[in-house]
Amino acid sequence: MNLNLLQKVSDYCWRIERQGEMRVPAILYASEALMRDMDDKVREQVVNVTTLPGIVTAAYAMPDAHWGYGFPIGGVAAFDPEDGVVSGGGVGFDISCGVRTLHTGLQRPDIMAVQEKLADRLYERIPAGLGSTGSIRLSIARLDDMLRGGAVWAVDNGYGTAADLARTEEYGCMAGAAPAQVSLQAKQRQRAEMGTLGSGNHYLEVQEVVEIHNRELAAALGVHPGDIKVSIHCGSRGLGHQVGTEYLKKMVVTAASHGIRLPDRELACAPIHSTLGQQYLGAMRAAINCALANRQLLTHLTRKVFADFFPEARLELLYDVSHNTCKEEVHEVDGVARTLYVHRKGATRAFGPGHPALPEELRAIGQPVLIGGTMGTASYILCGKSTAMAGAFGSACHGAGRSMSRRQALRQFSGRGIRDELAARGILVRSPSSRGIAEEAPHAYKDAGAVVEAAEHAGLARRVARLVPLICIKG
């Protein structure tokens, strides 16, 4: 990115002042090195977001921001309920794609003793990749129950415990879901996909905690050196994709009738108070519940596999975060508490200590922020920081972010080569597609370490621990 077009506020904060059709400034959080590597499209897209009606304070880009659809991936923006909009493009196709991390109570030697067999069993039992299907088939009526209940529905049906819900955003159930606003096509698309991982950058990893950045926070979260954790990254599967597809088009064709000029069709949106805006919010919240239920089902499958190898192990949920969402939240703006519709596209909610939305046992330390890395590098656990509340509506980064397109990665890497290289380093990868592994090569992503360091220095979150994969199941 051309840094001459930005005003440097600090070593980790950059600003684009309001000009032309911008209603508010744009603020980008990253180190100079990350900014230089960032695509110019991020600047263009975050500026486009500032032109949307009802936007409050600023449009933000997180340190892992990259070229997305309408919004940059790693984009955050909040809108006023009276004159603001809800944007299908600001949420994206994979609604509530997110990460959850589970404790296991195990240590590295426990895993290494059964690593091959455990990897094979997880790959056998966790449906991953195109052509895989889930074993849980729901009638339309039961699907509607799931869309209303989310992870609460899953727990009520025996796929988890009440303790899981306290460790999930929204306590496992997004209020205001309207299954009636989800089309039959979207529901059809989900019928064979409950409890499936998906493909692309989605994964299930068995990880080892290799570094503690903050002892106090780590202890409070039950994270210790040598611990084994399991992290699951996936979203709302076909239902979310179909909801995103259908409402995006509806918003594109009706934008002009609402007096909205779209600088990019992918920024398609509707006034929050409009019929379409309300219908989308109901459908999008249902899709969030679909993602929460899906990650809960995958947790259940994972627990069953671990029970075969480690009957004493208890896989308790550390936390579950969602990335692609629009949520109604209260934030202080110029000293006044205001209800806003906060869009996080490829960004994580990162509420700081004391926030009332957090369960009591986490309230003193802030929300856990789970940052997915790559199959060959590292993932991170962070905690939300109070300064993020004012700095980015309580938001932080979500992952490493791609530095190389899929085509570039395919030209440079072979799936077999990546798999062998990682196996030599003690990381076992299981995937139905060699090409898929090449496209997801660790070198095709930015350095997640640099991203989380920037997030910490920018005041968005505090680093807690670094984890490296021992087993990776890719779709």
Add this chain to the structure above:
Amino acid sequence: MTTTAWEHFEHGADIGVRGMGRDKAEAFAQAALAMTAIITDPAGVCPEQGVRLACIEADPELLFVDWLNLVIFEMATRGMLFSHFDVHIGDSGALQAEIRGETVDRTRHSPAVEIKGATFTELAVQQQADGGWVAQCVVDV
């Protein structure tokens, strides 16, 4: 002279599909083939089973996105891959197609990735100076 062909183009996180043909329908068909090629080699997909599709949209660019999303829906709900696309587009933007393919075989097709949706990013449906057509957009994977 625009040749009948498909290609992929770069997008930071995802991938673009571009179809070229002597007319709009052929360009649409080639773009769908490009989409299959994101997942697997289309030459390895046997056109043994047919599915009929139809949609209508006056704006050719919106029609193109609708078309690709219809194909994505059929792939997802039928668990199929498609390698043959016979597309007809009427003057009013009424599209009718027969697409042919087979059930995904995870061993033989080794699917690299599933496609979530066709997007409005880099979306264009344009007639070329030589009379041929190009249809393109980025798809989210």
